Amino acid sequence: MGPGKLAAAGLTLVLGGWLVWVGLRRLAVLGRARLLTLAALRGAAVSLLALAAVGPTWQGVRRVSTPSPILVAIDCSASMDLPDLEGGRRRRGALSRLLSPGGLLEAWAARRPVEVYRFSDLLLPLAHRELPRGGDVTDLQVALDQLRAEAARSGAGAIVLLTDGMDTEGLTAAQAAHLAGGLPPVYCVPVGGRAKLANRSILGLSFPRRVAAGRAVAGWAAVTSPTEAGATLALDWRTSDGQRGRTSVRLDASGTGGGRLSFIPSRPGRVRLEARVASLPGDMLPEDDAQAVLIEVAPAERRVVYLDGHPRPELACLRRLLMRMGELAVTLAVRKGAGGWWQELPTLARLGDPSAAHGYASATLYVLGDLDAGGLSSSAIETVARRVSSGEAALLVLGGPRVPRLPVAVQRLLPASVEEYTSGVVTLAAAPRGSPIELSGRSFTSLPALAGLNAVGPLRPACQVALRTASGLPVVLLRDDGQVRSGFVATDSLYRWLLSASADEASAGTYEALWLKLFAWLLRPRPPRPVTLFASRLIALAGEPVVVEAEVVGSVEAVGLEARPEKPAAATVKAAMSRAGPGLMTASLPPLPPGRWLITARASARGKQVGRDELIIEVVRQSRETRWPGPNLPVLAALARATGGRLVNYDDLPRLPDMLARTERGETVSYRLPVGRGVPFAGFLMLLLLTDWLLRRRWGLV
Amino acid sequence: MRTQLRLFICVLVVLSAWEPGAAQSGQIRVARLKYGGGGDWYANPTSVPRLIAEARARAGLDLASQPDIVEPGSPRLFEYAVVFATGHGRIAFDEAERRNLRRYLLSGGFLHVDDNYGLDEYFRPEVRRLFPDKPLVELPYSHPIYHCFYDFPRGLPKIHEHHGGPPHGYAIIHQGRVVLFYSFNTDLNDGWEAPEVHKDPPEVREQAIRMGVNILVYALTH
Numbered sequence: 001m002g003p004g005k006l007a008a009a010g011l012t013l014v015l016g017g018w019l020v021w022v023g024l025r026r027l028a029v030l031g032r033a034r035l036l037t038l039a040a041l042r043g044a045a046v047s048l049l050a051l052a053a054v055g056p057t058w059q060g061v062r063r064v065s066t067p068s069p070i071l072v073a074i075d076c077s078a079s080m081d082l083p084d085l086e087g088g089r090r091r092r093g094a095l096s097r098l099l100s101p102g103g104l105l106e107a108w109a110a111r112r113p114v115e116v117y118r119f120s121d122l123l124l125p126l127a128h129r130e131l132p133r134g135g136d137v138t139d140l141q142v143a144l145d146q147l148r149a150e151a152a153r154s155g156a157g158a159i160v161l162l163t164d165g166m167d168t169e170g171l172t173a174a175q176a177a178h179l180a181g182g183l184p185p186v187y188c189v190p191v192g193g194r195a196k197l198a199n200r201s202i203l204g205l206s207f208p209r210r211v212a213a214g215r216a217v218a219g220w221a222a223v224t225s226p227t228e229a230g231a232t233l234a235l236d237w238r239t240s241d242g243q244r245g246r247t248s249v250r251l252d253a254s255g256t257g258g259g260r261l262s263f264i265p266s267r268p269g270r271v272r273l274e275a276r277v278a279s280l281p282g283d284m285l286p287e288d289d290a291q292a293v294l295i296e297v298a299p300a301e302r303r304v305v306y307l308d309g310h311p312r313p314e315l316a317c318l319r320r321l322l323m324r325m326g327e328l329a330v331t332l333a334v335r336k337g338a339g340g341w342w343q344e345l346p347t348l349a350r351l352g353d354p355s356a357a358h359g360y361a362s363a364t365l366y367v368l369g370d371l372d373a374g375g376l377s378s379s380a381i382e383t384v385a386r387r388v389s390s391g392e393a394a395l396l397v398l399g400g401p402r403v404p405r406l407p408v409a410v411q412r413l414l415p416a417s418v419e420e421y422t423s424g425v426v427t428l429a430a431a432p433r434g435s436p437i438e439l440s441g442r443s444f445t446s447l448p449a450l451a452g453l454n455a456v457g458p459l460r461p462a463c464q465v466a467l468r469t470a471s472g473l474p475v476v477l478l479r480d481d482g483q484v485r486s487g488f489v490a491t492d493s494l495y496r497w498l499l500s501a502s503a504d505e506a507s508a509g510t511y512e513a514l515w516l517k518l519f520a521w522l523l524r525p526r527p528p529r530p531v532t533l534f535a536s537r538l539i540a541l542a543g544e545p546v547v548v549e550a551e552v553v554g555s556v557e558a559v560g561l562e563a564r565p566e567k568p569a570a571a572t573v574k575a576a577m578s579r580a581g582p583g584l585m586t587a588s589l590p591p592l593p594p595g596r597w598l599i600t601a602r603a604s605a606r607g608k609q610v611g612r613d614e615l616i617i618e619v620v621r622q623s624r625e626t627r628w629p630g631p632n633l634p635v636l637a638a639l640a641r642a643t644g645g646r647l648v649n650y651d652d653l654p655r656l657p658d659m660l661a662r663t664e665r666g667e668t669v670s671y672r673l674p675v676g677r678g679v680p681f682a683g684f685l686m687l688l689l690l691t692d693w694l695l696r697r698r699w700g701l702v
Numbered sequence: 703m704r705t706q707l708r709l710f711i712c713v714l715v716v717l718s719a720w721e722p723g724a725a726q727s728g729q730i731r732v733a734r735l736k737y738g739g740g741g742d743w744y745a746n747p748t749s750v751p752r753l754i755a756e757a758r759a760r761a762g763l764d765l766a767s768q769p770d771i772v773e774p775g776s777p778r779l780f781e782y783a784v785v786f787a788t789g790h791g792r793i794a795f796d797e798a799e800r801r802n803l804r805r806y807l808l809s810g811g812f813l814h815v816d817d818n819y820g821l822d823e824y825f826r827p828e829v830r831r832l833f834p835d836k837p838l839v840e841l842p843y844s845h846p847i848y849h850c851f852y853d854f855p856r857g858l859p860k861i862h863e864h865h866g867g868p869p870h871g872y873a874i875i876h877q878g879r880v881v882l883f884y885s886f887n888t889d890l891n892d893g894w895e896a897p898e899v900h901k902d903p904p905e906v907r908e909q910a911i912r913m914g915v916n917i918l919v920y921a922l923t924h
Contacts (some may be wrong), residue, residue, distance in 0.1 A: 309762075310761075310762045310763060310764055311761065311762075311763055311918070311919050311922030311923045312730055312764065312783075312922055313730060313783045313810065313922060315922065315923055316783075316810065316921070316922055316923055316924055317810055319923065319924065320810075320877070320879065320924075323878075334923055335762065336761045336762055336851055336919060337758075337759070337760055337761040337762025337763070338759070338760055338761070338762070339760065339761055339762075339851055342850070342851075344850075344923055344924075348846050348849055348850060401764075495810065496780075498809050498810045499780050499783075499806070499809055499810040499811060500780045500809075501777030501778070501779070501780045501802075502777075503780070503809060508809065
């Protein structure tokens with residue numbers, strides 16, 4: 001009880017006491033009946049004053065009914081920017097008109113509670129009456145799930161869905177009907193028109209995955225441009241090995257057509273072919289004007305490129321042997337001092353640079369004879385180092401005084417580091433058993449001595465000595481670590497086996513047999529890669545899944561896939577590939593953010609990694625849902641029908657509140673009624689006091 | 703004067719013969735052929751050393767600076783990638799020399815014979831005995847020996863006039879490769895010699911040197 005109430009209670013007691021004292025004094029004058037009347041009147045007045053002082057309240061509950069709210073969900077995804085409405089208006093403009101001050105939604109809100117949301121990949125309240133641009137992805141399932149929760153919370157009687165019905169994941173009508181469970185009636189307002197969109201696009205490239213170098217490859221490009229039916233488009237293409245061309249594509253009445261592309265891959269390895277059509281003015285999606293594929297090019301022939309640092313007998317003898325090996329295509333280039341480089345085989349011609357030699361970039365074996373760093377240009381070195389280190393070619397280096405000064409990039413590919421050349425009589429021991437060049441012990445030991453030898457450093461991993469001198473020094477060293485395959489012949493005078501007084505048929509035969517075995521070992525077919533990645537679309541649109549396929553050899557049990565962004569802004573995505581057929585696995589990565597992605601496949605067998613492969617996929621910003629004009633009516637109709645709602649034309653939107661089922665939501669409300677407060681209470685008190693005064697006046701007490 | 707010149711030549715030949723092992727590590731050795739029959743195998747003593755020096759400078763050939771002297775029947779013949787022969791008179795091989803020289807050439811060696819005037823009538827019969835199964839053929843101007851370093855679109859250059867007519871280049875070819883090159887009616891060795899010996903014009907000597915470089919390059923690349 002507060003001080004006010006204490007004061008009121010005190011005043012009531014004082015007043016009550018005074019009334020009792022006055023009554024007792026007048027008892028003799030008034031008589032008992034009149035006194036009791038006055039006492040009752042004044043007792044009632046004092047009681048009312050006491051009630052006013054204490055201030056008690058009356059608590060109660062009652063049921064109330066209000067109109068249920070409408071949830072309005074507006075699509076703000078990228079597809080809302082399509083200008084397919086009449087007069088080329090964009091969908092977003094039509095929706096923004098609803099939100100403007102004095103617009104339709106304000107009119108609705110005057111009649112019924114309205115809650116407004118926007119959605120693309122998520123559903124969010126629309127705080128301001130402006131429709132922001134959402135993401136490239138539309139996820140209708142997420143939007144409907146969140147609307148279901150909001151409807152349950154607010155008791156919404158209806159949902160109005162303003163959308164084109166395009167779902168990035170490709171929601172079907174059946175799936176939409178399945179999502180309708182638990183939703184109030186959904187009134188779908190399809191947004192979008194049927195005006196054709198200006199959009200040139202390469203739908204796909206169809207090329208064989210594996211081809212042979214030097215042989216023509218033909219493929220097919222499918223092109224579409226809905227607004228150019230009957231037109232002829234120019235399709236430009238280029239390959240990663242520097243070829244380019246243009247072909248014509250005639251579009252049919254539906255605006256689609258195809259063009260044939262043909263080229264001749266120049267070298268083994270992987271070739272990336274990219275085709276492109278020029279963008280239309282106002283092209284909806286310039287990002288899909290290009291598409292690219294990877295083609296695996298196998299060597300068509302085994303080409304030996306032999307570069308020698310200077311004319312010498314070893315070169316002359318080896319040249320004659322190579323020319324007799326009919327199954328090899330041979331390019332021989334030699335540095336002739338101030339005369340620069342000359343290509344001796346297949347044609348005698350001056351060369352500005354050895355990398356310009358015939359077939360230099362497509363060799364399956366590089367033979368470098370007594371060359372130093374000054375003898376090779378950086379481009380020539382880069383080609384050799386890249387192709388040998390990637391396993392596309394093998395390397396054989398012949399000894400001599402200049403070899404210790406070979407470029408480092410080439411040196412590190414050898415079985416051991418090469419050191420200084422020392423002249424002297426060198427006799428050989430038998431090749432060790434199991435050596436790739438093992439002939440017979442007698443063949444080597446009885447051969448004419450060599451004139452000198454390069455010392456070598458410690459053997460690198462996965463290397464072996466195939467031939468030694470009688471004193472144990474390495475003469476022929478080999479390396480095969482699964483990727484790099486190379487050899488080093490530490491002498492420059494094997495030709496002595498041919499050009500020697502003691503030479504006989506056996507010497508000549510051994511010379512030939514050694515080189516043939518060396519070449520055969522270096523050129524032997526490589527086992528197929530455990531895993532080879534392919535993607536039919538190297539340029540993917542943001543929001544669409546990235547499909548990757550892998551060819552695997554029999555022993556591979558599983559292939560793990562990892563997509564790593566070139567810029568570390570996005571997270572790495574991992575997936576497991578599933579078997580799609582004999583020797584074929586496939587995986588569909590979730591839509592990746594825009595940027596370049598390095599896709600790595602790791603093949604494993606018995607719990608160990610047995611191989612890996614990589615490719616790069618470029619994800620360009622845009623959503624595939626923006627490619628087609630018009631709303632997705634089947635999905636919207638199925639959704640409306642399944643919830644008891646209906647399709648509503650955009651033009652009928654002003655009448656929509658009348659169409660909605662008039663639903664009320666019941667609510668129990670509690671209330672408190674104060675006692676001893678208010679005008680009636682005060683009036684009643686005044687009436688008591690007035691009656692008391694009138695009676696006393698009549699009785700002559702006033 | 704003639705006697706002094708012969709004495710000078712003999713001294714040079716002896717000096718060059720003293721250092722057969724002068725080749726440094728990895729260097730390619732060439733030799734002059736000391737043939738029998740009475741001809742002056744030692745003619746033009748400065749020609750091959752000067753050619754070697756030019757070839758080293760121009761074509762980067764890693765040749766020993768001085769030629770050795772080798773007999774056709776010697777087992778040392780196989781140590782030389784290229785052997786030169788010239789002279790004015792009779793050239794003859796005995797059967798052992800023929801066998802040795804033939805084996806040397808067929809197993810990868812190379813012999814250049816230069817007619818210094820008067821050699822031709824003895825050399826041709828000797829070649830027929832050396833290679834009874836292989837004719838001495840005249841090389842076409844398109845042959846790599848005329849183009850492998852310097853271009854000689856019209857074949858051998860004419861260096862010294864002994865008798866009229868154009869020079870000719872003949873060859874014994876084994877498995878597509880020239881193993882013996884015979885230059886006739888040009889006298890390349892005259893052009894290779896020091897300028898003061900024959901006093902050939904500089905442009906003529908240059909042509910001789912160039913053709914000599916081509917012969918060496920061809921021998922060491924084919």
